[in-house]
Amino acid sequence: xxxxxxxxxxxxxxxxxxxxxxxxxxxxxxxxxxxxxxxxxxxxxxxxxxxxxxxxxxxxxxxxxxxxxxxxxxxxxxxxxxxxxxxxxxxxxxxxxxxxxxxxxxxxxxxxxxxxxxxxxxxxxxxxxxxxxxxxxxxxxxxxxxxxxxxxxxxxxxxxxxxxxxxxxxxxxxxxxxxxxxxxxxxxxxxxxxxxxxxxxxxxxxxxxxxxxxxxxxxxxxxxxxxxxxxxxxxxxxxxxxxxxxxxxxxxxxxxxxxxxxxxxxxxxxxxxxxxxxxxxxxxxxxxxxxxxxxxxxxxxxxxxxxxxxxxxxxxxxxx
Ligand code: MN
Numbered sequence: 335x336x337x338x339x340x341x342x343x344x345x346x347x348x349x350x351x352x353x354x355x356x357x358x359x360x361x362x363x364x365x366x367x368x369x370x371x372x373x374x375x376x377x378x379x380x381x382x383x384x385x386x387x388x389x390x391x392x393x394x395x396x397x398x399x400x401x402x403x404x405x406x407x408x409x410x411x412x413x414x415x416x417x418x419x420x421x422x423x424x425x426x427x428x429x430x431x432x433x434x435x436x437x438x439x440x441x442x443x444x445x446x447x448x449x450x451x452x453x454x455x456x457x458x459x460x461x462x463x464x465x466x467x468x469x470x471x472x473x474x475x476x477x478x479x480x481x482x483x484x485x486x487x488x489x490x491x492x493x494x495x496x497x498x499x500x501x502x503x504x505x506x507x508x509x510x511x512x513x514x515x516x517x518x519x520x521x522x523x524x525x526x527x528x529x530x531x532x533x534x535x536x537x538x539x540x541x542x543x544x545x546x547x548x549x550x551x552x553x554x555x556x557x558x559x560x561x562x563x564x565x566x567x568x569x570x571x572x573x574x575x576x577x578x579x580x581x582x583x584x585x586x587x588x589x590x591x592x593x594x595x596x597x598x599x600x601x602x603x604x605x606x607x608x609x610x611x612x613x614x615x616x617x618x619x620x621x622x623x624x625x626x627x628x629x630x631x632x633x634x635x636x637x638x639x640x641x642x643x644x645x646x647x648x649x650x651x652x653x654x
Pocket of ligand 1: 410412417454603
């Protein structure tokens with residue numbers, strides 16, 4: 335798994351790791367432009383674009399809000415996906431074009447189903463704690479559901495599993511029989527797992543799912559690989575259990591799902607199936623023709639769409 339000789343050295347590829355796993359190192363991205371908050375983006379990575387329907391993963395913080403403005407992402411559109419906001423620490427204010435205005439705190443899930451089109455802003459609220467730490471994910475909608483009406487859900491009642499030193503909160507899908515109430519369009523799971531110091535356990539998995547783990551806090555050994563915050567550990571399919579071991583206390587995010595078989599065009603904040611899907615969405619946002627609605631209550635301008643690439647966008651599969 336040597337990637338350094340491939341075409342674009344700025345996009346990280348998989349790095350050699352123990353058998354059957356890949357470490358996706360991710361790359362730093364300034365959220366909302368050059369002066370924005372820095373995040374580490376591990377999905378999509380070159381050669382590993384998705385884990386189940388999970389197609390985007392930004393991890394940020396812990397950021398000290400005494401020295402950083404925190405999150406400030408102005409109104410922007412989405413298409414063909416769900417956005418998932420999950421916090422380890424702090425708070426974010428979501429405002430969308432359907433009129434929802436919802437603050438999220440740790441333990442709560444903000445889930446926005448873009449379907450055929452929505453726009454939203456996300457920001458650190460005026461009154462906030464001293465630290466911001468969390469993740470932002472996208473889930474691709476299957477072709478049959480990608481034109482659903484946009485919606486927004488705030489969940490405060492997520493199921494929690496406990497087993498010895500393991501506590502798992504199920505964000506989306508189900509884990510070991512615990513089913514999240516959140517709206518979901520393909521077989522998948524997303525769970526926040528904490529391990530107390532000295533925990534050694536096996537998490538039941540589905541062999542038909544592919545999985546990946548991101549460390550949110552502390553250090554954990556996952557299927558023999560030591561993991562701390564930063565990279566995404568891709569675990570592939572065919573596993574019925576996942577060995578987890580933590581010397582100190584640790585917290586991690588488990589992502590999994592049925593490998594996504596459809597080819598997608600992912601560009602900016604849009605997921606379509608063709609170049610024309612994307613070009614039409616970009617034009618709608620640029621022309622403000624009503625497709626993506628209007629976000630009220632954000633003190634700043636909407637984010638303009640970048641220029642379309644010179645070459646036509648091509649639909650691509652989940653992997654290499
Ligand atoms: Mn967004």
